[in-house]
Amino acid sequence: MPGIPTPATVMRPLPPRRGHPPLRRKPVFRVSGAIIAVASGKGGVGKSTTSVNLALALKANGLRVGILDADIYGPSMPRLLKISGRPQQIEGRMIRPMENYGIKVMSMGFLVDEEVAMIWRGPMIQSALLQMLREVAWGDLDVLVVDMPPGTGDAQLTMAQQVPLAGAVIVSTPQDLALIDARKGLAMFRKVEVPVLGIVENMSYFIAPDTGARHDIFGHGGARKEAERIGVPFLGEVPLTMGIRETSDAGTPVVASEPDSEIARVYRDIARKVWEQVSAHQSDKARTMPNIVFE
Ligand SMILES: Nc1ncnc2c1ncn2[C@@H]1O[C@H](COP(=O)(O)OP(=O)(O)OP(=O)(O)O)[C@@H](O)[C@H]1O
Numbered sequence: 001m002p003g004i005p006t007p008a009t010v011m012r013p014l015p016p017r018r019g020h021p022p023l024r025r026k027p028v029f030r031v032s033g034a035i036i037a038v039a040s041g042k043g044g045v046g047k048s049t050t051s052v053n054l055a056l057a058l059k060a061n062g063l064r065v066g067i068l069d070a071d072i073y074g075p076s077m078p079r080l081l082k083i084s085g086r087p088q089q090i091e092g093r094m095i096r097p098m099e100n101y102g103i104k105v106m107s108m109g110f111l112v113d114e115e116v117a118m119i120w121r122g123p124m125i126q127s128a129l130l131q132m133l134r135e136v137a138w139g140d141l142d143v144l145v146v147d148m149p150p151g152t153g154d155a156q157l158t159m160a161q162q163v164p165l166a167g168a169v170i171v172s173t174p175q176d177l178a179l180i181d182a183r184k185g186l187a188m189f190r191k192v193e194v195p196v197l198g199i200v201e202n203m204s205y206f207i208a209p210d211t212g213a214r215h216d217i218f219g220h221g222g223a224r225k226e227a228e229r230i231g232v233p234f235l236g237e238v239p240l241t242m243g244i245r246e247t248s249d250a251g252t253p254v255v256a257s258e259p260d261s262e263i264a265r266v267y268r269d270i271a272r273k274v275w276e277q278v279s280a281h282q283s284d285k286a287r288t289m290p291n292i293v294f295e
C-alpha cells in the first residue's frame with residue numbers, strides 16, 4: 001500500500017560501525033525533551049502498565065508526552081492505548097506517530113507482526129529502536145517515556161549506551177525476588193551513568209473490593225527500603241487493583257478513564273516526583289537533557 005512503511009523500509013540496517021562503538025554515538029534524533037526509560041529486571045512486574053499511566057499522568061500535569069514501546073518481542077502499547085492500524089509515512093523517510101489520549105505513540109506492534117519480530121537478534125533490535133527514535137516525527141515533546149522489555153538484553157544495552165537518556169524509572173513488586181532483579185537493572189543504568197530517577201513499588205498492596213480490607217500479598221515496603229538502601233528516590237506505591245488490570249486490558253488506562261480516582265492521584269504524584277528528578281538532574285548535567293536536532 002502506498003504511504004505505508006513496509007518492514008523492509010522501516011528496518012534498514014544501520015551502517016557498519018568502525019572500531020569499538022563509543023559509549024554514546026552522536027545521535028540524529030528528532031526527539032526534543034527528556035527521554036525516560038521505565039525498566040525492571042524481572043518480567044511481568046507492571047512496566048507497561050506503569051509506563052502508560054505515568055505518561056498520562058505527566059500529560060495531566062501539563063507536559064507534552066510521547067511513548068516509545070521498546071518491547072520488540074512483546075509490544076504492549078497498541079493494546080494498552082487501544083490503537084490499531086499502521087502509521088502513515090510522511091515526507092522523506094519519516095513516519096507519523098500514532099496518537100490516543102493526547103499522547104504520541106510508536107511501537108513495533110504497529111509495524112510488523114509479532115511472529116516476524118520474534119526472529120530478530122541484536123543488531124536488528126538496535127536498528128529498530130534507533131529508527132523509532134530518529135525516523136518518527138515526534139514533534140515537540142517535553143518527555144518521551146520508553147517502555148522497556150524485561151531483563152538486561154539488547155534493547156537495554158541500546159537504550160543505555162546509544163540514547164541520551166535523562167534517566168530511568170525502576171519498577172518492582174515488593175517481594176525479594178523481584179527486588180533482586182530490579183537491582184540488576186539498576187546496576188546496569190548506573191554503570192553507563194544514566195541517573196536512576198527512582199523506584200516505583202507496583203502491586204504494593206491489595207484492597208479487597210468487597211470488604212475494603214488491605215492485604216499485603218507480596219509483603220509490602222520492600223521497594224521503599226531498597227530505594228533507601230541504595231540512595232535513590234522512592235517514587236510511590238501503586239496498589240494491586242482489579243480496576244488497573246481491567247482498564248489496561250480494555251485499552252482505557254486508569255489515569256485517562258478515571259482521572260478523579262485515588263489511583264490516578266497516585267500516578268500523578270509519581271509523575272510529579274519523576275519530573276522533579278528529571279529537572280534536578282537537568283540542572284546537574286546538561287548532557288542528560290537532550291534537545292538534539294543534529295544533522
Ligand atoms: N497495579 C496493578 N494492579 C493490577 N494489575 C496490574 C497492576 N500492574 C500490572 N498489572 C497487570 O499485570 C500484568 C502485567 O503487567 P505489565 O504488562 O504492565 O507488566 P510488564 O512488566 O510490562 O510485563 P513484561 O515484562 O511482559 O513487559 C497485566 O495483566 C497488567 O494488567
Ligand SMILES: [Mg+2]
Nearest residue numbers: 047048071076
Ligand atoms: Mg511490558
